Amino acid sequence: MKLWEKGISTEASIENFTVGNDRHYDRYLAIYDVKASAAHARMLHKCGFLELLELNQLLEGLSELEEQVALADFSIPESFEDIHSYIEYYLTDKFGSVGKKIHTARSxxxxxxxxxxxxxxxxxxxxxxxxxxxxxxxxxxxxxxxxxxxxGYTHLQVAMPxxxxxxxxxxxxxxxxxxxxxxxxxxxxxxxxxGSAAGYGSNFGIDRLLTTELIGFEVVKxxxxxxxxxxxxxxxxxxxxxxxxxxxxxxxxxxxxxxxxxxxxxxxxxxxxxxxxxxxxxxxxxxxxxxxxxxxxxxxxxxxxxxxxxxxxxxxxxxxxxxxxxxxxxxxxxxxxxxxxxxxxxxxxxxxxxxxxQEKYTYLWSVDTLNTMVSSGMPFRDAYKKMAEDIATNNYVPNKEAAHTHLGSIGNLGLDLISKKLEAAVQRGNYSGLSSEK
Missing domain, CATH: 1.20.200.10 (Fumarase/aspartase (Central domain))
Structure with a gap:
C-alpha cells in the first residue's frame, strides 16, 4: 500500500530500489508517528475537520497501533512502503472513510x-x-x-609529569x-x-501551535x-x-x-x-x-x-x-x-x-627544576639556558619535590569544578555562572 497510489502499478525492481530499507528503520519512528498522528487528529477536531465520534475512533485505532509498535518483534509488512502508509491503512481498514481523513492538512x-x-x-x-x-x-x-x-608527552617525547x-x-x-x-x-x-505539508502549507485553517503543544515540542518551526x-x-x-x-x-x-x-x-x-x-x-x-x-x-x-x-x-x-x-x-x-x-x-x-x-623519565622534572630557580629570583630565560647546559654536561639534578598547586594541575585537579561543569552542561547546555565559583 502506498499513500500516493493512483491505480498504476510500479515495476518490482523500481519499487524495491526506491523503498530501500525504509521498513527496517521506520520501526524506530513508528511510536513517534503514532504520537504525532494522535495530536494531528485532535487538532483537526478542534478546527472542525473531524466530528467527535470520528476523533474517538481515530484515537482508539492509534492507541491500538501504539501497543503494536511497542512490541519487540513488531515489523512493517512488506506490502507497505513505510510506517506512514501502514498507519493510514490500519485506520482505514478499521474505520473505513474515517481513517482516510487522518491525512487531511498534512503530507x-x-x-x-x-x-x-x-x-x-x-x-x-x-x-x-x-x-x-x-x-x-x-x-x-x-x-x-x-x-x-x-x-606526560609532547611530540611523543618525554615532557613533564x-x-x-x-x-x-x-x-x-x-x-x-x-x-x-x-x-x-x-x-x-x-x-x-x-502542518507544513509538502513544504508550502495548505489552504486548511489548521492550528499548528496546538499540535506543537499536544506533541510536546519546544517551539513551532x-x-x-x-x-x-x-x-x-x-x-x-x-x-x-x-x-x-x-x-x-x-x-x-x-x-x-x-x-x-x-x-x-x-x-x-x-x-x-x-x-x-x-x-x-x-x-x-x-x-x-x-x-x-x-x-x-x-x-x-x-x-x-x-x-x-x-x-x-x-x-x-x-x-x-x-x-x-x-x-x-x-x-x-x-x-x-x-x-x-x-x-x-x-x-x-x-x-x-x-x-x-625509571631512569628514562629523569628529564620529566627539568621544567620543575628550572622553575624552582625562577622562584628563587633567576630570570626565566637565564634559568632555561642554565638547565640546558646542566643537561648537556650531565650536571642535571632533578627537583622531584616541586608542588603543582594551581587549578588544573596534577596537584589540584579541580574535579569538583569539572563535575559542576558537567551538570551545567547536562541541565542547560552551557557553563554560565561557573567562572565566579571557587
Whole structure:
C-alpha cells in the first residue's frame, strides 16, 4: 500500500530500489508517528475537520497501533512502503472513510520530518545521559588514582609529569563540551514542522501551535519551507555532534592502545577484556579499544556523507534525503554501543605504579627544576639556558619535590569544578555562572 497510489502499478525492481530499507528503520519512528498522528487528529477536531465520534475512533485505532509498535518483534509488512502508509491503512481498514481523513492538512513530507524530529530529540536526550554517565565514571577513576603519576608527552617525547587523575579528568571535561554540542543539536530537533505539508502549507485553517503543544515540542518551526529544510539539515547537525563525541572516545581509546603496549606499560586490563593471537601465545591485544577507536573515527565520515548528499539540492523535498535516515540512526546505535562497552571495559583498568622511578623519565622534572630557580629570583630565560647546559654536561639534578598547586594541575585537579561543569552542561547546555565559583 502506498499513500500516493493512483491505480498504476510500479515495476518490482523500481519499487524495491526506491523503498530501500525504509521498513527496517521506520520501526524506530513508528511510536513517534503514532504520537504525532494522535495530536494531528485532535487538532483537526478542534478546527472542525473531524466530528467527535470520528476523533474517538481515530484515537482508539492509534492507541491500538501504539501497543503494536511497542512490541519487540513488531515489523512493517512488506506490502507497505513505510510506517506512514501502514498507519493510514490500519485506520482505514478499521474505520473505513474515517481513517482516510487522518491525512487531511498534512503530507508524508511533514509526517516523516515530525517523526524524525521527535526521534532525534529523544535519542539525543538519552545520549546526553549516557555521555554524562561515562564522564562521571572518568571522574570517579580520576579521584581514585589521582596521586599515581605517569609521564606526560609532547611530540611523543618525554615532557613533564602527569598523573592518571589529570589524564582521565581531561577527557571528563572534554565530554562536557561534547554534551554542550549535543544539547545544541537538540534545540534544532525540538521544533514542530507538522502542518507544513509538502513544504508550502495548505489552504486548511489548521492550528499548528496546538499540535506543537499536544506533541510536546519546544517551539513551532514557523515557515513551511524552513520546516521542510529541516530534513537533512537536522540529521547533519545531530551527526556532527555525535561525531564530535565519537572523536573524543576514539582519542581516549587510542591513548589506551598506546599505553597498554610494552614500550609504555602505563596500564593493564583484566584478561577478560583483552584478546589473543592465533600464533603468539603471549599476546593480550587491546582489540576492544582498537574497535572503539575505529568506530569513533568512522563517525566523522558519516557527517561528510550527509553533507555531500545535501550539496546543491534545490529548495524543496528530494528523494535523496531518504539516504540520510539510516546514516542518522546507525550513528546513534554506534555511539550508544561505544559508550556502553567503554564504560564496562574502563572499570577493569589497573594503572602501573612507580612509573617515574625509571631512569628514562629523569628529564620529566627539568621544567620543575628550572622553575624552582625562577622562584628563587633567576630570570626565566637565564634559568632555561642554565638547565640546558646542566643537561648537556650531565650536571642535571632533578627537583622531584616541586608542588603543582594551581587549578588544573596534577596537584589540584579541580574535579569538583569539572563535575559542576558537567551538570551545567547536562541541565542547560552551557557553563554560565561557573567562572565566579571557587
Amino acid at each position: 508524508r513530507n511533514d509526517q516523516v520530518i515530525t517523526a524524525l524530529q521527535l526521534y532525534v530529540t529523544d535519542s539525543l536526550e538519552q545520549l546526553i545521559e549516557g555521555t554524562a554517565g561515562f564522564a562521571r565514571l572518568l571522574l570517579e577513576i580520576s579521584e581514585k588514582h589521582r596521586d599515581i603519576l605517569m609521564p 602527569s598523573s592518571f587523575g589529570l589524564w582521565l579528568s581531561a577527557y571528563a571535561e572534554t565530554l562536557c563540551d561534547d554534551i554542550v554540542a549535543l544539547k545544541a543539536a537538540a534545540v534544532v530537533s525540538n521544533q514542530n514542522p507538522l 514557523v515557515n513551511s519551507i524552513a520546516s521542510q529544510m529541516l530534513r537533512g539539515r537536522m540529521e547533519r547537525i545531530a551527526v556532527n555532534a555525535i561525531a564530535q563525541l565519537g572523536a573524543t572516545l576514539s582519542k581516549l581509546a587510542g591513548d589506551i592502545c598506546l599505553y597498554m603496549g610494552q614500550d609504555f606499560g602505563f596500564l593493564s586490563f583484566d584478561d577478560e577484556i583483552t584478546t589473543g593471537s592465533s600464533i603468539m601465545p603471549h599476546k593480550k591485544n587491546p582489540d576492544v579499544f582498537e574497535l572503539i577507536r575505529a568506530k569513533g573515527n568512522a563517525l566523522q565520515g558519516v557527517s561528510v556523507q550527509i553533507s555531500t548528499i545535501l550539496t546543491n539540492l534545490p529548495t524543496g523535498y528530494h528523494r535523496d534525503l531518504q539516504l540520510t535516515k539510516p546514516m542518522l540512526m546507525d550513528s546513534f546505535f554506534t555511539i550508544e554501543e561505544l559508550l556502553s562497552i567503554f564504560s564496562f571495559s574502563l572499570s577493569k583498568m589497573t594503572p602501573s605504579k612507580a612509573l617515574l622511578e
